[in-house]
Amino acid sequence: MTVQSDTLLVNRPGWKAWLKKRWEPFAAVPMLGWLFGALIAVGLEILIGTPLARLLGLSKVPVLFGFTIVLKEPLLIPSVILYVLLIYILPIGLITRLTTRLANRLAARLLDVSMVASVFVHLALLYATLHLWSSISDYRVLMVRLTLVAVMLTLSLNVVNGYMGEFSCSHPGFMALGAYAASVFTIVLFVQDNRFGAPLLPPALGPFAFPLILILSGAISAAGALLVAIPSFRTRGDYLAIISLAFMFIVKSLFENLEVVGGARGLGGQPHWASLPIVFIWTILCIWTINNFVRSTLGKALNAVRDGELA
Secondary structure: OOOOHHHHHHHOOOHHHHHHHHHHHHOOOOHHHHHHHHHHHHHHHHHHHHHHHHHOOOOOOOOOOOHHHHHHOHHHHHHHHHHHHHHHHHHHHHHHHHOHHHHHHHHHHHHHHOHHHHHHHHHHHHHHHHHHHHOOOHHHHHHHHHHHHHHHHHHHHHHHHHHOOOOOOOHHHHHHHHHHHHHHHHHHHHOOEOOOEOOOOOHHHHHHHHHHHHHHHHHHHHHHHHHHHHHHOOOOOHHHHHHHHHHHHHHHHHHHOOHHHOHHHOOOOOOOOOOHHHHHHHHHHHHHHHHHHHHOHHHHHHHHHHHOOOO
16 A cells, blocks of 8 residues: 655645745835834843843843853743844834835835935944944944954955855965054054054054054055965966965964964954944945946956856
């Protein structure tokens, strides 16, 4: 006797169909609506987050949506899930559903005004959400800043590995060159340090010179990239990966053995000028620059190299 289980499996509604059905009411919500809902949810957390967390048996507001709490105390998983549900999921879902028509009208009106105005409003809402969400905890500020830095690094890596189709492992080395260069310039010019002595310029000028220091450090990273590019012009595939990997380890060993920059302990004493607004602005500039580059003639040439090396 043969059991016809295939028909039962086909007729049985799967979890994908269930998710699709639940998502249908939110399919028409524009990005503006989601950002507005997230902003309201963050404001709600600022107002009632602490008392709600204590009511649910949590010692404080879950910093990263409760992941750190769950890892330390698994018994608090129900409390964390309920907190995230009441503070984030339900408010965002309710607000986006109630304001779908209004958000679509506003989004269309912004596009009628100009694309620049639409982008500016979306970025303003995004920054306001990140700023308020991270204001609850210094750890959140750190995580948002590091996440934005990782976004810039990932996008730059995607230019070579994604658009050009070449596997390169040297990006950590380039990033280290720029980071150490920016740190040394900052400390030597504007910080009283036991290793480098008195600052060469008034510390009050530091925040204004910081963007120039970042640009100069980027140029130093580009010079390091040129050192890798010259001997690897005629290589591809595994050979390019080996050369770039060797460069990364050379840079790593170099800084670990240079006591003038702290050696294996690393270099400290940098002023905290990379605040959340500064990192956010640089991330937007990075996204804008890379987007324009990949759409340019040279960027299209990278795609051609990926599709055919003879290009």
